Amino acid sequence: MKRLGIAEALREAITEEMERDERVFCLGEDIGVPGGWGGAFTVTLGLEKKFPDRMIDTPIAELGFFGVAVGAALMGMRPIVDVQYGDFLFLASDQIINNAAKLRYMSGGTAKVPLVMRAPIGATGRGSQHAQSMERYFTGVPGLKVVAPSNAYDAKGLLKAAVRDDNPVLIFEHKLLYGSRGARAESGATDATSEIPEHDYTLPLDQAALRRQGSHVTILAWLLMLHHSLAAADILAAEGIEVEVMDVRSLSPFDYESIGATVRKTGRVMIVEEGPKTGGVSAELAAGIMEHFSDSLMAPVARVASPDAPVPFAPVLENAYRPDVPRIVDAARRLAAA
Amino acid sequence: MIDSIAEIAADRLAGYERDFLCSLYERMALIREFEERVKFLFLEGAMPGTIHQCQGQEATAVGVCAALNADDWITSTFRGHGHALSKGLTPQELLDELFGARTGCCKGKGGSMHVGNMEKGMVPGIAIVAGGIPLAAGMALAFKMQKSSQVVACFFGDGAVAEGAFHEGVNMAALWRLPAIFVCENNLYGASTHISKVMKNTRVSDRAASYGFRGETVDGNDVLAVYEATRRAADECRFGNGPVLLELLTYRRTGHSRRDPCSYQAKDERERWFSRDPLDRFAAVLRQRGDVAQADLDQLKARIETQINEAVEKAQRAPLPQGADLLTDIFAGAGKEERKR
Numbered sequence: 043m044k045r046l047g048i049a050e051a052l053r054e055a056i057t058e059e060m061e062r063d064e065r066v067f068c069l070g071e072d073i074g075v076p077g078g079w080g081g082a083f084t085v086t087l088g089l090e091k092k093f094p095d096r097m098i099d100t101p102i103a104e105l106g107f108f109g110v111a112v113g114a115a116l117m118g119m120r121p122i123v124d125v126q127y128g129d130f131l132f133l134a135s136d137q138i139i140n141n142a143a144k145l146r147y148m149s150g151g152t153a154k155v156p157l158v159m160r161a162p163i164g165a166t167g168r169g170s171q172h173a174q175s176m177e178r179y180f181t182g183v184p185g186l187k188v189v190a191p192s193n194a195y196d197a198k199g200l201l202k203a204a205v206r207d208d209n210p211v212l213i214f215e216h217k218l219l220y221g222s223r224g225a226r227a228e229s230g231a232t233d234a235t236s237e238i239p240e241h242d243y244t245l246p247l248d249q250a251a252l253r254r255q256g257s258h259v260t261i262l263a264w265l266l267m268l269h270h271s272l273a274a275a276d277i278l279a280a281e282g283i284e285v286e287v288m289d290v291r292s293l294s295p296f297d298y299e300s301i302g303a304t305v306r307k308t309g310r311v312m313i314v315e316e317g318p319k320t321g322g323v324s325a326e327l328a329a330g331i332m333e334h335f336s337d338s339l340m341a342p343v344a345r346v347a348s349p350d351a352p353v354p355f356a357p358v359l360e361n362a363y364r365p366d367v368p369r370i371v372d373a374a375r376r377l378a379a380a
Numbered sequence: 381m382i383d384s385i386a387e388i389a390a391d392r393l394a395g396y397e398r399d400f401l402c403s404l405y406e407r408m409a410l411i412r413e414f415e416e417r418v419k420f421l422f423l424e425g426a427m428p429g430t431i432h433q434c435q436g437q438e439a440t441a442v443g444v445c446a447a448l449n450a451d452d453w454i455t456s457t458f459r460g461h462g463h464a465l466s467k468g469l470t471p472q473e474l475l476d477e478l479f480g481a482r483t484g485c486c487k488g489k490g491g492s493m494h495v496g497n498m499e500k501g502m503v504p505g506i507a508i509v510a511g512g513i514p515l516a517a518g519m520a521l522a523f524k525m526q527k528s529s530q531v532v533a534c535f536f537g538d539g540a541v542a543e544g545a546f547h548e549g550v551n552m553a554a555l556w557r558l559p560a561i562f563v564c565e566n567n568l569y570g571a572s573t574h575i576s577k578v579m580k581n582t583r584v585s586d587r588a589a590s591y592g593f594r595g596e597t598v599d600g601n602d603v604l605a606v607y608e609a610t611r612r613a614a615d616e617c618r619f620g621n622g623p624v625l626l627e628l629l630t631y632r633r634t635g636h637s638r639r640d641p642c643s644y645q646a647k648d649e650r651e652r653w654f655s656r657d658p659l660d661r662f663a664a665v666l667r668q669r670g671d672v673a674q675a676d677l678d679q680l681k682a683r684i685e686t687q688i689n690e691a692v693e694k695a696q697r698a699p700l701p702q703g704a705d706l707l708t709d710i711f712a713g714a715g716k717e718e719r720k721r
Contacts, residue, residue, distance in 0.1 A: 067525065095525070101555070106514045106548025113518020116503060117453075119525060121518075136545070140508050141515060150487030151709030152498040185710050208712035 043237045047221020051194035051238055052085045052160075055201040056122060058242065060093050063120060066205055067096035069111050070124040074099050082126035083162055083215075083222045108134035108159070112142045112210075115157040120205055127168075128161035128176040128214065135179070142210040143185035157210040158201065164216040164266055164316060165348075165364045166228055169355035175317030175348075177214055177264075181294040181326065187247050188294035190214040192268040194221070195236035196291065199245030211247060214293070216265040232269045250297040252304070256284035258378050260304045262327060263314040264290045267365060271314050274370040283378045293323060301327075302335050309340035310377050314370055319347035341380035346373045388602050388665045396604075398671045404446060404603050405666060406680060408438035408659050411462045413684045414471055417692060418461070418478065419634065426696070428480055431492050434462040436601075436633030439658035440565045441466040443606025444533050444626075447614055453501045453519055453532040455512035458493040458637075460505035463535055467502045469495065471691045481698035488701045489709060509570075510536060510543035513562065517549045520558035520622070531559040531617040533610065539570025541584055550623065554591040559617035561610060562625045565600060567632040572644045588625035600628030601658040630658075 046054065060066045072078050073086045074097030080087025090097040100107040104125055111123035125131055131138065138159065145153045165173045181188050187209055191197035197215070204211035219234035253268065254275050263271040268289050275285035286304050290296065305311055311331055313324035328343040346365045354360055393401060415435045421427040434441065437459075445454065445466035456463040464474055469485055477484025478492050485497045486504060496504035503519075506512035516534030523530045540546050541564065553560045564584045568575050575582050588595025594616070598609045606628055613624035631653035635642050642650070666672045 098521075098556075101548070101551060103548035103551065105545055106517070106552055109511070109514020109545065109549060110518035110521055110552055113515035113520075114522040114525075115518075116515070117519045117522035117526075119522045136508055136511060137514065141506065141511060145504060146712055147709050148486060148490045148494045148504045149496060149498060149709075150485070150489050151712075152486075153496075153504065154712045156712075187711075 043239055045235050046194045046238045047235045048191065048194045048197045048215060049084050049220040049222045051198040051236070052201055052215070053087065053089070054238070055198040056086065057089065057092065059202055059205040060096060063205070065118060065120045066122065067093075067098060067119060068122045069098045069100060069107055071100055071102055071126055073097055073124065079226055081124060082226070083217065083220045084224070084226045085124070085160070104130045104133035105137060108137040109141065111157055111159075112137050112145075112155060115142075115155045116145065116153060120156045120158070122158040122160065122205065124160035126162070127172045128163035129171050129174050131161055131176055131179070138180070138186070138210070138212070139183050143183050146209070147185060154208050155210050156208045158204045159210065159212045160215060161212065162215050162217045162220070164218055165353045165360055166217045166230070167355070167357065167360065170352040173353040175315070177293050178317055178322045180212055181323050183294070185210070186294060187211045188214065189247055189292050190264045191291065192216075192219065192265050192289050193234045193236045195238060196245060196251070198238060199243050200247065202242075203244035203247050206244065207247060214265065218266050219269070232266060234269070248292045248295055248297055250291050250300040251289045252286070252300070253289050254285065254287040256286035257308060258284045259310045259312060259374050260286045260288060260308045261312050261314060261370070261374065262288050262290050262301065264293065265316065267314040267316050270365065270367050271370055273367045274374060277367070277371050278374055281375075283374065285374060290327070296327060296330060298330065298334055301331065305331055305335040306338045309338055310380070311339070312344040312346065312373055312377050314365055315345070315347040316364055317348060318350045319345060320350050322347055341377060344373055344377045346370055388604065388661055390665050390669050392604060393665060393669055401666060401671060404442055404607065405659070405662050407442045407446070407466060408603060408662065409680060410471070410684050411438045411441065411465050412659055413681070413688050414465060414474070415461060415634070417688050421692065423639065427478055429478070429491050430638050432459040432637045433634045434459050434632070436653070436657065437565055437567060437630045438462055439603035439606055439662070440563070440600045440628045440630050441535075443603045444535070444561070444563055444610045447607050447610035448531070448533060451501065452530050452614070453503065455503045455516045455519070455532065455534045456496065456505040457509070457512065457536055458505055458507035459537070460495050461492070464495045464497070464502060468500045469497050469502065471688055472694060473497065475691050475695035476698045479695045479698060480700060481695060482701045482705065483698045487705070487709070510540035510545035510549070512536060513540065513545050513549035514552070516560050516562070517553040517558055520553060520560035521556060523559050524556070529618050531561060531614050531622070533561040533563050535563045535565060537570065538564060538566040538568065538575050538584060539578070540564070541587065542570075542578055550588075550625065551591055553623040554593045557620055558622055560623040561613045561617060562623060564625065564627045565630055566627050567630050569632065569636070569645070571636045572640070574644070583627070585625055585627035593623055593625065595625035595627065597627040597629065600630035601656050601661060603658060603662055
């Protein structure tokens with residue numbers, strides 16, 4: 043066992059998968075430049091030494107190189123493609139949504155797109171265009187799997203599973219959870235390190251994970267909001283409110299089996315999402331819970347999310363924007379009393 | 381542009397087997413007949429959906445695909461019937477697809493704009509303009525990484541050249557010297573808009589030089605010229621000297637889609653291009669050289685008509701997808717997700 047952060051765990055996963063399978067290669071901006079950064083957050087740092095032919099640095103052309111990745115996947119390669127900031131996925135979205143996700147269906151089940159896509163997200167002092175929570179735009183895309191690891195153990199297991207999956211998988215990573223070091227370190231980062239076993243392991247791409255048991259209220263969250271929710275649960279426990287916290291982790295498809303179990307247990311559900319409330323992942327999740335488990339609900343589903351505004355720059359505004367522990371605690375108290 | 385298009389000189393055929401030349405003609409005739417029949421079926425209301433046809437552009441599809449090996453690939457567009465027939469898809473699997481039948485080349489889930497067959501080297505048509513260009517670069521990257529000698533020919537129209545995907549895709553293909561032949565079927569119109577309204581430099585092949593690779597403008601209504609240019613391009617690609625941009629000058633005789641009467645195409649422009657019809661021109665030179673007589677061509681047409689008639693009849697009776705088919709083929713590998721839904 044060893045303790046790693048998410049960036050290191052992802053690097054280890056990529057290394058192991060590239061060693062295991064020569065069809066696996068990486069494609070992206072600044073990922074394999076000697077003396078460079080190993081991508082925007084050090085995930086691929088140094089891999090060009092080990093795999094000189096399989097770390098392909100691209101021009102700044104997200105639409106183009108996501109298309110390149112889809113084409114290579116169609117021909118039997120297993121690309122891992124990334125953007126420096128999730129916001130750039132809008133440029134690549136034609137290739138992701140119209141090609142990667144649909145080609146299997148359009149071909150009557152004969153084409154295969156084994157493609158891993160990685161995208162860092164989250165409001166982290168960069169203003170409006172390097173900060174959005176992009177999950178909402180990709181969770182309703184048939185043919186696309188979406189996961190969001192909140193710790194290093196999950197990051198490694200999910201990435202390895204994604205590489206071995208025969209479908210396009212989009213992995214959202216949070217900039218404040220990477221644990222990147224040196225010049226690429228993020229200020230205000232949250233510890234998301236895990237004990238990583240020595241043996242090879244993967245995690246299912248369609249399962250939520252229960253992070254804390256409780257009986258009064260369930261909080262569903264992912265990425266940074268999961269960590270805030272766990273901190274909120276500690277505070278609430280001191281007040282006698284026992285919060286069950288579930289890491290949704292698989293954003294498409296949702297693991298309604300696990301979600302249903304916790305809804306039935308507590309009857310009170312709150313969803314915490316970093317992105318703006320309108321049209322967010324939490325909206326879909328709330329509707330799904332109503333459809334499937336309304337009989338078990340003792341109160342309406344509650345939501346904590348950012349307001350419907352672009353991500354602001356000024357630290358004071360960003361703090362007011364992104365849900366934090368006090369807001370989660372307040373909302374959970376109200377829900378517990380409802 | 382049309383001024384560069386002259387008669388096909390008979391001596392250009394020297395060195396080619398009669399059977400090969402006739403097979404080129406036959407494939408073009410098959411596409412023409414197929415498309416005319418599909419147009420009729422569509423206008424009659426018998427065929428669902430929408431259609432984008434390639435009458436007048438048969439030589440580009442046939443010439444390019446004749447120069448490829450069976451294990452080479454093509455990508456296509458929403459106007460892909462001719463490409464499919466040239467790459468070896470049968471009229472039956474295409475007609476079944478167009479009728480939305482389960483026996484179609486994409487099980488009725490693709491339709492006219494997405495015809496393809498992964499067993500025959502044709503990715504389902506990418507109907508987003510220029511969307512197939514980065515895709516083809518990626519396919520070529522795979523061939524290079526796999527140390528395979530395969531090439532991909534990527535069909536797109538003149539309209540695609542204005543898209544960012546064109547720039548990004550050809551730039552990377554050039555950068556990495558990928559085995560991709562970028563085939564621009566320049567038919568002068570992006571939907572109803574003339575090329576001169578959307579490009580300052582309407583010589584598409586000029587663009588290749590700015591990315592550092594070779595481009596060539598070819599008479600796209602001369603099937604042999606297209607074949608020869610593609611052979612050269614494929615050889616260059618296989619020797620690590622790709623990519624190549626081929627601009628094939630051609631003309632669409634029929635509407636952009638559905639019931640478009642082409643009122644935006646000037647009468648004299650249509651007449652000039654119709655006089656350079658790829659089938660008529662090639663038939664003339666075949667007759668002139670004595671490879672075929674008019675009676676042979678008439679017989680061929682009759683044979684193809686019968687073939688298409690039979691295929692249409694069969695397609696109209698072909699089994700349609702069932703409700704349960706709606707949720708299959710979304711994910712590869714057992715579809716645990718599909719069962720969950």
